[in-house]
Amino acid sequence: MSLGDGASGEGDGEYGGVGQTRTRLPDRPGDVYGGARRGRSSSRSLVTVVGVVVLLIAAIAFANRGGDSASSDGNGDGKAGATPTAATGTRPVRTKAGAIPSGYAHDQQGAQSAAANYAVALGSTGMFDTSQRHAIVDAVYAPAVAAARQSDLDKAYSNEKFLANIGLAKDGTAPSGETFVSRIIPAGTKTTKYGSESATVELWYTSLFGLSGEGSTNPVSESWYTTTYEMAWINGDWKVTDFTQKDGPVPVGRDQKASTADDMTKAVEEYGGFTYAR
Structure with missing residues (x-):
């Protein structure tokens, strides 16, 4: 039938x-x-x-x-462009500089993995602490630009007006009873230019930022960005020499009920980050 x-x-x-x-x-x-x-x-x-x-x-x-x-x-055959993320069997990193992965492969996969992990560090709450910020900048940026970036970032992150606008104290800490959230979650990477000594990598990611707490006037919100990193192969590893950022692409939001401040705080404290590999 x-x-x-x-x-x-x-x-x-x-x-x-x-x-x-x-x-x-x-x-x-x-x-x-x-x-x-x-x-x-x-x-x-x-x-x-x-x-x-x-x-x-x-x-x-x-x-x-x-x-x-x-x-x-x-594996770095010289072609630039996006490919579906797939397991290659290549170990993402060999060592770490402090809490930041380092020792990336000298190929496109290594450059993309470096860009993703460096973005996570640069978008973390550690950037609001002076000693942690200095360690992050030294680990992420090329030596030739690290000092200049350090100075610029020190000025930005010590700006009292900026800190007050996002609800933080002068020393970059959250008010009592609230948790500061600043986290980047990579969604994808692609290499637009590649050479043995340099690479241009685009990172598409979502960002969580704000204060989680019952009295927060700046609740945790989600944003989407694409950052383009200029990378250089220096002393056996990939380092950032420059970057630009733009909004989106931004997906359509779902009609989901926002979590309570308590649930958000627990999630941030209980769920750790990842070491990203292309």
Whole structure:
């Protein structure tokens, strides 16, 4: 029996009505729904099965081709562009500088992993503490630009007006009973330019920022950005030399109820971050 027959609406007594299942009776001479019909149904089923098998084989071939491409591009064959994130088997980092992963592979995958991990550090609450900020800048930026960036960032993060606007005290700490949240979650990376000594990497990410607490006037909110990092291969590792930032792409928001301040605080305290690898 084919679904098409059951929904045809033909007025034969063997139907229970439109859209209902037809029960096939034993073959009778001249039965229009008997043996002749069955042969046609078998032929149609065979064609359908063959078509599905062909599509499945094509899909598997396409998927395998995509995986090979991603692996080749991720290993730094000189091509620039985005590829689906896939496991390559390459260890993301070998060491760490303080709490920041370091020792990235000298290829596109290494440059993208470095950009993602450096962005997480630069967008963390550690940037609001002087000693932690200095350690982050020294680990992330190239030596030639680190000193200048350090000075600029010190001025920005010690600006009392800026700190007051986001609800922090002069020393960058949160008010009593509130938790300061500043976290970057990478969504994807791509290399737009690549050479053995330099790379340009774009990072698309979402950012959580604000104060979690019952009395917060600056609750934790979500934003989306794309940052372009200029990277240089220096002393056996990738370092940032410059960056630019732009808004989006921003997805459509869902109608989800915002969590309570207590739930948000628990999430930030209980869920740790990741070491990102392309």
